[in-house]
Amino acid sequence: MSSKKVKTFRPKARVPKGLRDIPAREIRAMARMMRVIEQVYDSYGFEPLETSAFEYTDALGKFLPDLDRPNEGVFSFQDEDDQWLSLRYDLTAPLARYVAEHYDGLPKPFRRYQSGAVWRNEKPGPGRFRQFTQFDADTVGTPLVAADAEICMMAADCMERLGIPRGSYVMRVNNRKILDGVLETIGIAGDGDGFETQRMTVLRAIDKLDRLGPDGVRRLLGDGRKDESGDFTKGAGLDTSQSDRILAFVSAEGDDAKSVIAALRQIVAGSEIGIQGVDELEEMATLFEAAGYGTDRIRLDPSVVRGLGYYTGPVYEAELTFQAVNEDGELVRFGSVGGGGRYDGLVERFKGIVVPATGFSIGVSRLYSALDHLGKLDTGGVIEPVVVLVMDRERIADYQAMTSRLREAGIRAEMYLGGSGMKAQMKYADKRGAPCVIIQGGDEHASGEVTIKDLIEGSRLSKEIEDNEEWRSGRPAQVTVSLDSLVESVREILGRHSS
Amino acid sequence: MSSKKVKTFRPKARVPKGLRDIPAREIRAMARMMRVIEQVYDSYGFEPLETSAFEYTDALGKFLPDLDRPNEGVFSFQDEDDQWLSLRYDLTAPLARYVAEHYDGLPKPFRRYQSGAVWRNEKPGPGRFRQFTQFDADTVGTPLVAADAEICMMAADCMERLGIPRGSYVMRVNNRKILDGVLETIGIAGDGDGFETQRMTVLRAIDKLDRLGPDGVRRLLGDGRKDESGDFTKGAGLDTSQSDRILAFVSAEGDDAKSVIAALRQIVAGSEIGIQGVDELEEMATLFEAAGYGTDRIRLDPSVVRGLGYYTGPVYEAELTFQAVNEDGELVRFGSVGGGGRYDGLVERFKGIVVPATGFSIGVSRLYSALDHLGKLDTGGVIEPVVVLVMDRERIADYQAMTSRLREAGIRAEMYLGGSGMKAQMKYADKRGAPCVIIQGGDEHASGEVTIKDLIEGSRLSKEIEDNEEWRSGRPAQVTVSLDSLVESVREILGRHSS
Numbered sequence: 001m002s003s004k005k006v007k008t009f010r011p012k013a014r015v016p017k018g019l020r021d022i023p024a025r026e027i028r029a030m031a032r033m034m035r036v037i038e039q040v041y042d043s044y045g046f047e048p049l050e051t052s053a054f055e056y057t058d059a060l061g062k063f064l065p066d067l068d069r070p071n072e073g074v075f076s077f078q079d080e081d082d083q084w085l086s087l088r089y090d091l092t093a094p095l096a097r098y099v100a101e102h103y104d105g106l107p108k109p110f111r112r113y114q115s116g117a118v119w120r121n122e123k124p125g126p127g128r129f130r131q132f133t134q135f136d137a138d139t140v141g142t143p144l145v146a147a148d149a150e151i152c153m154m155a156a157d158c159m160e161r162l163g164i165p166r167g168s169y170v171m172r173v174n175n176r177k178i179l180d181g182v183l184e185t186i187g188i189a190g191d192g193d194g195f196e197t198q199r200m201t202v203l204r205a206i207d208k209l210d211r212l213g214p215d216g217v218r219r220l221l222g223d224g225r226k227d228e229s230g231d232f233t234k235g236a237g238l239d240t241s242q243s244d245r246i247l248a249f250v251s252a253e254g255d256d257a258k259s260v261i262a263a264l265r266q267i268v269a270g271s272e273i274g275i276q277g278v279d280e281l282e283e284m285a286t287l288f289e290a291a292g293y294g295t296d297r298i299r300l301d302p303s304v305v306r307g308l309g310y311y312t313g314p315v316y317e318a319e320l321t322f323q324a325v326n327e328d329g330e331l332v333r334f335g336s337v338g339g340g341g342r343y344d345g346l347v348e349r350f351k352g353i354v355v356p357a358t359g360f361s362i363g364v365s366r367l368y369s370a371l372d373h374l375g376k377l378d379t380g381g382v383i384e385p386v387v388v389l390v391m392d393r394e395r396i397a398d399y400q401a402m403t404s405r406l407r408e409a410g411i412r413a414e415m416y417l418g419g420s421g422m423k424a425q426m427k428y429a430d431k432r433g434a435p436c437v438i439i440q441g442g443d444e445h446a447s448g449e450v451t452i453k454d455l456i457e458g459s460r461l462s463k464e465i466e467d468n469e470e471w472r473s474g475r476p477a478q479v480t481v482s483l484d485s486l487v488e489s490v491r492e493i494l495g496r497h498s499s
Numbered sequence: 500m501s502s503k504k505v506k507t508f509r510p511k512a513r514v515p516k517g518l519r520d521i522p523a524r525e526i527r528a529m530a531r532m533m534r535v536i537e538q539v540y541d542s543y544g545f546e547p548l549e550t551s552a553f554e555y556t557d558a559l560g561k562f563l564p565d566l567d568r569p570n571e572g573v574f575s576f577q578d579e580d581d582q583w584l585s586l587r588y589d590l591t592a593p594l595a596r597y598v599a600e601h602y603d604g605l606p607k608p609f610r611r612y613q614s615g616a617v618w619r620n621e622k623p624g625p626g627r628f629r630q631f632t633q634f635d636a637d638t639v640g641t642p643l644v645a646a647d648a649e650i651c652m653m654a655a656d657c658m659e660r661l662g663i664p665r666g667s668y669v670m671r672v673n674n675r676k677i678l679d680g681v682l683e684t685i686g687i688a689g690d691g692d693g694f695e696t697q698r699m700t701v702l703r704a705i706d707k708l709d710r711l712g713p714d715g716v717r718r719l720l721g722d723g724r725k726d727e728s729g730d731f732t733k734g735a736g737l738d739t740s741q742s743d744r745i746l747a748f749v750s751a752e753g754d755d756a757k758s759v760i761a762a763l764r765q766i767v768a769g770s771e772i773g774i775q776g777v778d779e780l781e782e783m784a785t786l787f788e789a790a791g792y793g794t795d796r797i798r799l800d801p802s803v804v805r806g807l808g809y810y811t812g813p814v815y816e817a818e819l820t821f822q823a824v825n826e827d828g829e830l831v832r833f834g835s836v837g838g839g840g841r842y843d844g845l846v847e848r849f850k851g852i853v854v855p856a857t858g859f860s861i862g863v864s865r866l867y868s869a870l871d872h873l874g875k876l877d878t879g880g881v882i883e884p885v886v887v888l889v890m891d892r893e894r895i896a897d898y899q900a901m902t903s904r905l906r907e908a909g910i911r912a913e914m915y916l917g918g919s920g921m922k923a924q925m926k927y928a929d930k931r932g933a934p935c936v937i938i939q940g941g942d943e944h945a946s947g948e949v950t951i952k953d954l955i956e957g958s959r960l961s962k963e964i965e966d967n968e969e970w971r972s973g974r975p976a977q978v979t980v981s982l983d984s985l986v987e988s989v990r991e992i993l994g995r996h997s998s
Contacts, residue, residue: 011557013599013849016584019551021597027547043906045884045913045931048526052518052630053552053586053616054574058510075553075584077576080620085515085574087552098520100512107930109916117552121579131551142916146895150914153903290896291903350512385544396645397789404652404790407542414544415649417608417641431606432544 018124019131025379030368032378033162034115034135037362040158041137044150046111051094053117057084059097061349075121087119091136092346092359099140099357100350108141115364126327129365136340138359140347145280148314148342148358149287155318155338155360156297162367163376164320172301173316175281176341178264179206179305181274182249185267186242201236206250209303210333214251218243250303257285260300280313306341314358315341320370334370338362383498384433385412386490389425391441402438402450402486409487411494429455436493444480451480454493517623518630524878529867531877532661533614533634536861539657540636543649545610550593552616556583558596560848574620586618590635591845591858598639598856599849607640614863625826628864635839637858639846644779647813647841647857648786654817654837654859655796661866662875663819671800672815674780675840677763678705678804680773681748684766685741700735705749708802709832713750717742749802756784759799779812805840813857814840819869833869837861882997883932884911885989888924890940901937901949901985908986910993928954935992943979950979953992 015021022030038048057076075087088094091114099106115135124130137154139147152171159169183189188198205220212220219225221243224235238246245267252263261282268274281300288298306315320334340360347355371377388403390396399415406413416425429437439451457477481489514520521529537547556575574586587593590613598605614634623629636653638646651670658668682688687697704719711719718724720742723734737745744766751762760781767773780799787797805814819833839859846854870876887902889895898914905912915924928936938950956976980988 008851010849010851011555011560013558013596014555015551015596015600016553016555016582017578017580019553021551022549024546024548027549042881043909043911045886045911047523049523050521050526052514052520053618054515054518056510056513056515059512061510075576077574079516081516083515097512097514101514107927111913119552139916142918144895144916144918146899146914147916149899150916287896287899290900292900350509352507352509382541387544396643397786400645400648400786400790410542412542412544414610415645417638417643417646417649419641419643428606 016130018122018129020129026368028382029372029377029379030364033368033371034364036161037115037135037158038113040154040161041113044111044137044154046113046137049095049098049112049114050116051088051091051098051114054085054087055094055097057086059350060086060088060093061096061346073121075119089120090118091116091134091361092138092343095136095138095140095359096346096349096357099355100347103347103351103355106141109147110140111137112140113137133364135338135362135364136359138340138357140357141355143344143356145284145314145342146287148316149284151340151358151360152284152298152316153288153291153293155316155362156293158362159318159320162371164370164374166296168322168374169318169320170296171298171316171318172304173281173284173298173314174300174302174304175277175314176305176311177273177277177313178268178281178302179203179249179277181268181271181277182245184271184273185269186238186245188238188242189273198236201234202238202246203305205236206246206303206305209250210335214247217250218247221246253299253301253303255295255299257282257289257295257300260302261285264302277313284314304339306339310343310345311341312344313342315339316360318360318362322374324370324373334373336363337367337370383412383435383494385414386436386438386494387425387429387432387434388413388415388438389422389429389440390416391422391439392445395440395445398440398445399438402440402483405487406438406490409491411487411490435497436490438486438490440483448483449480450483450486451478452486452489452493453478456497457493515629517621517628519628525867527881528871528876528878529632529863532867532870533863535660536614536634536657537612539653539660540612543610543636543653545612545636548594548597548611548613549615550587550590550597550613553584553586554593554596556585558849559585559587559592560595560845572620574618588619589617590615590633590860591637591842594635594637594639594858595845595848595856598854599846602846602850602854605640608646609639610636611639612636632863634837634861634863635858637839637856639856640854642843642855644783644813644841645786647815648783650839650857650859651783651797651815652787652790652792654815654861655792657861658817658819661870663869663873665795667821667873668817668819669795670797670815670817671803672780672783672797672813673799673801673803674776674813675804675810676772676776676779676812677767677801678702678748678776680767680770680776681744683770683772684768685737685744687737687741688772697735700733701737701745702804704735705745705802705804708749709834713746716749717746720745752798752800752802754794754798756781756788756794756799759801760784763801776812783813803838805838809842809844810840811843812841814838815859817859817861821873823869823872833872835862836866836869882911882934882993884913885935885937885993886924886928886931886933887912887914887937888921888928888939889915890921890938891944894939894944897939897944898937901939901982904986905937905989908990910986910989934996935989937985937989939982947982948979949982949985950977951985951988951992952977955996956992 074089076084079085117131118134119131152173156171180189183199188195205217209217216225220235221238222235224233226232249267252260254260261278264278268278304315304317317339318337320337322334323331324334326332338361342358344354344356386406388399390399403413403415418424418428435456436452436454444450454477461477573588575583578584616630617633618630651672655670679688682698687694704716708716715724719734720737721734723732725731748766751759753759760777763777767777784799803814803816816838817836819836821833822830823833825831837860841857843853843855885905887898889898902912902914917923917927934955936952943949953976960976
């Protein structure tokens with residue numbers, strides 16, 4: 001006797017590492033959040049644009065912040081004609097491609113916004129995904145820092161329109177040319193001079209000021225720093241006087257724009273590029289003041305450098321200043337939810353001519369978490385569907401008709417489509433969060449009636465009433481009405497709960 | 500003498516083959532269209548879900564319609580741990596993965612909708628892209644055809660809510676079990692019987708009934724068919740009596756559901772599966788009638804088979820019945836904008852248990868084209884921004900302040916941020932479609948005034964007035980007001996154009 005048994009391959013159902021499924025509540029609240037941002041950007045004259053999920057790898061370029069692995073960090077695959085394609089890792093590189101491709105036909109300046117998923121082939125971690133959403137706004141084709149100032153004000157408007165109170169956020173603004181000036185005065189500036197790695201290490205060190213404080217940054221600027229776990233990070237190798245100047249620069253922050261500017265002027269004295277940076281920062285400060293954006297909304301802060309190498313002028317960051325618990329359980333400043341700056345070189349890659357541009361990118365899930373934390377997510381307005389029970393499978397057309405009637409009256413409604421009895425149906429309605437169920441058994445059918453069971457009221461009552469027997473026999477929160485007044489009665493119950 | 504010249508690599512700025520950028524007008528109208536669909540699906544108790552752009556290749560499975568190249572058609576890449584990942588080619592396979600992964604926690608049935616991009620690694624053509632958007636609704640976990648009926652009614656509701664008049668669309672409904680019954684009666688049914696390819700050829704032949712007519716289909720069912728260009732398509736190799744029966748089946752369409760059902764009963768007589776299919780179709784017809792969906796909205800049509808192999812019961816298609824010019828310049832029926840059916844096997848791949856499911860997928864760009872053709876796209880409500888000209892670079896803060904004031908009053912406004920003179924600014928405003936521009940030169944500044952130039956009225960007048968000199972000197976459609984009444988005056992002009 002032989003028994004033939006074919007082993008069937010059963011793939012394991014699992015979402016890929018570092019990716020996730022997004023549930024209904026988050027999708028809805030996120031969509032509302034995105035719409036508010038869109039409205040603000042629209043009001044500033046920005047236009048939406050959508051580019052495709054992947055690009056030719058050579059067009060995308062290699063602008064990821066990770067200096068050590070310039071070829072990694074993206075998901076790539078080869079097309080049938082052997083050209084390499086990569087999933088976009090941000091929305092700026094595709095914009096540069098778009099602008100270069102359509103340069104002559106675009107209005108200049110060209111203001112556009114785009115939101116969408118981006119992908120990074122990086123090691124995932126808690127709260128760190130390989131697919132996430134960005135919301136970008138960029139102005140392309142103008143060298144005026146008025147464009148940068150406009151984006152900073154627009155970002156501040158966004159925060160407030162989303163419900164983040166003034167004082168709980170701040171736009172921090174700096175200019176990379178000032179840093180270049182500082183680097184020049186300490187002798188590590190200039191293209192192709194072999195100082196690139198050192199400069200990048202300095203940038204990263206400054207970026208950590210918030211977390212490590214001046215002492216930690218000083219170590220990273222000098223010989224290096226050993227953290228609590230004993231891991232050693234190599235430093236930039238600057239001497240004390242060099243480090244002093246950089247620390248003076250990044251600490252020149254303050255409430256009074258005029259005195260910040262004056263201090264910066266002194267630090268970069270003698271560096272042409274540095275002075276130009278201070279001039280630009282001063283012009284932006286003037287525009288903020290003229291438009292009524294005080295230092296409670298936008299402030300100059302020389303410690304903002306933004307990690308990316310491609311920024312060439314103003315840089316800015318939206319920081320949320322309230323405290324929240326981080327993933328290690330520590331109470332910390334919520335921190336950055338977006339940032340950006342001027343990048344005059346991205347389109348040049350394609351066209352060989354300088355096309356000045358500036359832009360701001362919101363980390364959408366960070367911002368979402370912040371609003372959630374503040375209780376400012378707009379999750380309202382969704383009433384779960386009324387469930388019409390199927391008491392008699394033969395009469396499913398009747399239940400279908402009731403469901404349709406409710407729906408036509410603008411009430412979210414569904415007929416129970418499962419396979420089992422009363423208990424399973426009630427359990428389903430509970431799981432769905434249904435505000436009420438509609439029941440028409442044989443008796444009700446005979447008398448042209450229908451029973452409406454108010455599940456919200458019922459659950460409240462069942463908590464109040466100790467004696468379960470009493471509650472059951474009393475059948476509270478339940479009403480039997482004529483079929484004709486079904487819609488009216490359901491509306492009454494829903495109205496009671498929404499008010 | 501040696502001149503050192505480094506040749507810089509300049510990538511060509513081009514969107515990848517078969518992909519495209521989506522312009523502002525389409526993004527906005529599309530978003531409104533999607534919101535209408537969402538509202539309809541919400542009203543039926545469906546919940547939104549978002550899954551990630553790619554999945555493990557083994558979890559995605561190989562359900563693409565292309566039988567000849569089962570391994571192709573998707574974009575795949577390998578993860579760091581060597582597992583293969585693929586961009587999703589539809590939204591059904593990720594749903595099956597999601598349901599299998601979270602089975603115990605889900606309400607049953609589970610109604611979900613999802614919209615998003617999908618990717619196919621296929622040869623692009625006119626109107627045929629490698630990234631496109633689908634909008635799916637599925638009900639998982641119930642074998643009742645009431646679930647299929649519900650989706651058909653929901654799809655019909657969608658069409659009407661989007662503005663497609665009754666009579667210009669129809670939901671066509673069939674059941675694959677009836678076809679299985681027909682195949683049984685002609686002797687080519689049964690799993691693992693070696694008839695798979697033949698059955699697939701029959702499915703594809705039936706799918707072409709609309710385009711080729713009964714004669715063309717008869718050839719494809721028989722020896723094969725040579726088209727106008729001389730290309731030969733191999734047929735299914737059926738004999739005349741077999742073909743007759745299939746043609747009788749697909750032609751059993753009609754206005755009266757009862758007689759269609761009766762005809763189908765006769766055709767599948769003797770086949771258990773066929774009779775079951777007819778019973779199911781009859782039950783759906785009863786539900787449509789009970790809910791008031793007449794044959795002007797939903798009709799039984801045995802020629803609907805849907806190409807995909809995985810359907811196991813009811814199949815349905817949303818067809819637009821009006822005429823439109825196709826890409827070859829011919830006037831044809833607009834055709835299908837979506838379709839779906841019951842697929843009881845997809846979750847089974849993972850779990851080994853049958854999880855019945857049914858779903859409908861809208862081809863979003865087809866539907867968008869249809870609404871565009873009918874003039875039913877909601878593109879309204881977008882007023883292009885008012886442009887504040889920069890007449891004096893030194894006074895940019897003043898112009899910024901005017902722009903902010905307009906914006907705070909709810910008027911879309913932008914300050915000109917380009918680099919050139921008056922002519923370039925006016926050209927820019929024209930290109931942006933600005934309704935008016937705000938001008939404050941030295942004279943206006945001195946007198947505390949501002950000039951508003953109505954570009955829409957101006958363009959109308961310039962068409963009317965022959966004598967250009969006269970028009971210029973007359974300065975029509977232009978008004979100078981006190982700075983205080985800027986907002987009020989702009990509002991008046993916008994109001995005039997919107998009414």
